[in-house]
Amino acid sequence: MYAGGGANEGDHHSAANAPFSSAAAEANDLDALVFEFGTSRCKFGYAGEDFPRVYERPVPHDEVQDDAELGRRLNRRSAQVESDPEKLAQWLFDASSSRLQTRLSEHPLLLVERPFTLPAEITGDAGQAQDEQEDAGSRSTETKTVQASSASKKRDLKAREQMVEVVMEELGVPALFCAKSAVLACYANARTSGLVVEMGATYTSVTSVHEGYAFAYPKSQVTLFGGHDLDAFLRTKLAPQVSKTLEQKLATSTEAEIAKRKKQTWSYVVEAKESGLCRVADGPFDEAQNAQLPLINYELPDKTIVSLGTERFSVAEHYFMGETVPRTADGSDSSKPVNEGPGMRLPELICETGGLTTETELRKELFQNIVLTGGSSCFENMPTRIEREVVTTLSGMPLPLTGSGSNGAAGGYTSSLRVKVVAAHPQERRVGAFLGGSILASLGSFHEMWMSKAEYAEHGATLIHKKCP
Template sequence: MYTGGQRVNDADSNSFHEKESTGMATFANNIHTKSSSLSTHTSAQAEANDLGALIFEYGTSRCKLGYAGEDFPHVYESILSRRVGKDHFQVAKEAKEMESDTEGICDWLMKMGTTNLQVDWIERPLLLVERPFNTLDRSANKSISTGRGVDMKETDSRMRRPTGKVRNSGSVPIRNHLDSDHTKENIKQTRKVREDMVQVLMEQLGLPALFCSKSSVLACYANARTSGLVVEMGATYTSISTIQEGYAFRYPRTQMIEFGGFDLDAFLQSRLHSQWEAQNLCTELKHPLWTYYTQAKESSLCHVADTTFLEDENTQLPRIQYELPDKTIISLGTERFSVAEHYFKCDTDDKRPTPTPSNGMSLSDLVCEVGAFTTETDARRDLFQNIIVTGGSSCFENLTTRLEKEAVASLQKRSFSATGNTQPSTNTNSGFIGAGNNLRVKVIAAQPQERKIGSFLGGSIVGSLGSFHEMWMSKAEYAEHGPSLIHKKCP
């Protein structure tokens, strides 16, 4: 087992997990079988139909809602796409704020469930996919938004008007790191946010049962694993989580930066804005203009370079033309590689607070830093051999290869002491850290389409297990113990 880390549950509930350890081990063993046979729609589908469980994941870019045992959600809805009359960054801000609006999410669920799925919620158990710890912490502790967190007014004013100039020589800044304020008080507030969500779902929807699980844990299951370093690359955040045997750990073994696909959209928009103006592109389109920037980014035109990509040294790169749905032609030159390169740049903004070890680190450095907090040798080896990449922003071609290569290079520069601290290493053997540690790196990634819904697929697997009814919090249990029971039933 891991040492030195804090599990999802508090210390006062350790006895509960000792009691449940045997069941959890059996559940973990079942994951491998279920994940490999999910797409066959055989036994998993039959069990899912018997339980009638639904899976729901809220995302700032896409919300997913569907049945357990299925390999794609019935509702894959972009909340932003319906806000035609609003500015992209204003809509993105509203989508982030809605994450803490439990009643708003419940209303959306009620609408989608009844109109798209024709379900009666009082008959349907629900598996709720929870975001990483730090997004909940952000919702629980609004004070993070001032001083050390994101000042949305400043962010909007900096990114709303494309100028072609971005700080740090074209680098989109990693805006902040939210784990450094992780205190007991913050954990209490996080628990309160979780309980509020449970209360609203159980009472307003009238659910017969509810189960909650972290997105990182479910992403592990979707890749037929119960342990690993999960790299979630979403629209508004990038998170690295330590998972062991189905348990997620808090800071410092889960860390998050507020940087994601929306930031890359903003960068690409700043580069292409002059082309849009030159062609007098009208706004009378079926979708907002920003969706076309996103399409250009995700259309396989944008790649991750094999090595560090410097725009100044690649100005002669041939431009590739891309036709928008309305037949407008745009062209991409260095932008094809500079967009995704931001994940591999180090933020050197001197004005940004530097209270945490991850400041000034690229994605690969941060992955290695999080893995370093696991002090047990065998567990650490298991983590680095199971670096799982998921999320819509991870779908750039060549990203996994580059991440693996740079993680190896980062590990070569450091060695691990018995306490998990890192020190420079003189060892040059590829794939090893320090003398005698025999630590190799392996990045695991599903096909791009599956990465976009990785957590949903993991939830679909869990919801189709025959033992799922033993895991959830039933309506009777909720009535007896209240929403706080969720912390023990769903650690």
């Protein structure tokens, strides 16, 4: 075929004092590589560097049939690559040889892992059915939460072992480590504990991390709602405007040329939505109540001008939709949500996930370290809005006070909890897990953590669960 959860802090401390094995010393002499496969962007590069050498789509635009595929369908095709170890290994081999111009057999490899294995809603026949429903305008707008079960846990373990086998045997890497993306995002923000909010293209997750260990469901929650859903919404708002503009500019062009240009223009729209085109409102945003918002013109890299009114705020508002908030002039509560329709209630997801931690002091630590990462976290004003909404949500959420410093009795409301959202520069948030992996794989105390080729030969792929819990 080919031409050629993370380690916890205690493990790092013990590794720093342990004698080097020959395999670990050999691995340390080589530049380690870090790889994160995302359905929107792949990140691949050397440990110790602050940005990946390779930062690109897993499925090139020239392989996409039409501009409609730039949304959910393109992400599903990318996810199908990720869920197939052979295809993923082929991508790694091609990227290392052509973009990095090196051999994987010469470098230890740190693989960044998702908080869950991609379900059929994204990768399989169910995902294809969703595409067809979307084309027909009849796709359900329901946002789904991934529920962990004994069957899904077994599936996750099996998928992990299959990936290890392909990487060790077919790519021939000298050493391997697998680390959870949430743990690495903590490291990238100089933390070992926190509530990590990953806002990706196909999912949004909240993971409780303590001392370098990512807790499993239900202390980690995943919702199948992400950036591609925002792309689809923005497309419905801007499609008539963009089509009319391009058809006027390209009046003498062929249909094929116009279609190609539309696809390129939509890719610019998608790229720009978090970096200037759209932003997060200070509070709950209702399109109908803000219909008279003045239009703002935005020039894309291809010189196409798009005009946005309520879309500037309504796109990112999907992360706060369905909340019950005051609607009346006197500030009294109403049972009718300000926003209705597709979306998710991210503040509630954060509070529910962190609230499942019953040890009071740990819960305080988690809510004081809410770490944002992922491309969809880069909307202007996102950290401020999330922090404000989490404070409001916690004020009415009864959580038991147990663990150290309490008598174990149920404790009232959590309005006294201090909340702090940690958000690095947007460029760092886009590659948060990669950056954490880059830091981890370059630490001197990390030498003993690699699973060497010799260890794999002796114990097999199942050793990865012990080496990388």
